[in-house]
Amino acid sequence: NAGVMQNPRHLVRRRGQEARLRCSPMKGHSHVYWYRQLPEEGLKFMVYLQKENIIDESGMPKERFSAEFPKEGPSILRIQQVVRGDSAAYFCASSSEGDTQYFGPGTRLTVL
């Protein structure tokens, strides 16, 4: 029973490039959440999606960040024109309706 899968595990980008982070939820889960973890800090909520719908994006920066969860395929977190301050670990979680969120291994983004 595969858990939440994220790829890539590590991503290096230069300032101004785009970063695409992918998340495949656990089998049977239709709810996906993205969180960001800065060094020495807890996780901060970014966005909550269901298939083809953004439910809550209150934690998402207003510019450069976007997320989607298409009918087919993984959820994508996209960061355009990355800056050094975007360097962090990005975690995806999935759940069934209102239930426990299970986390993936994360993508560690480094911006040079």
Next chain:
Amino acid sequence: AQSVAQPEDQVNVAEGNPLTVKCTYSVSGNPYLFWYVQYPNRGLQFLLKYITGDNLVKGSYGFEAEFNKSQTSFHLKKPSALVSDSALYFCAVRDGAGSYQLTFGKGTKLSVIP
């Protein structure tokens, strides 16, 4: 608004001794409370949760937590610590009637000394 406080950045305990990792919370509605554990360069693993019912909840790897409504606390406990329990522990809360987003504490680093 919801918030979580983990007052200790680090907890040290000798192997075989009981351990407690503290957590207090603030939420406007009914609290749904969670504990997760994170090993170095890994994702978060779910340990246990409180939604409703018995105030003492049991979880994975021998951990348990006690919900105390009057003190707004949800401390994580284990009767006998193992060296392999050394990790970063996060408490999280969400409003049972609100958004599904979790609010996390800053984490407590647990070191179990052989």
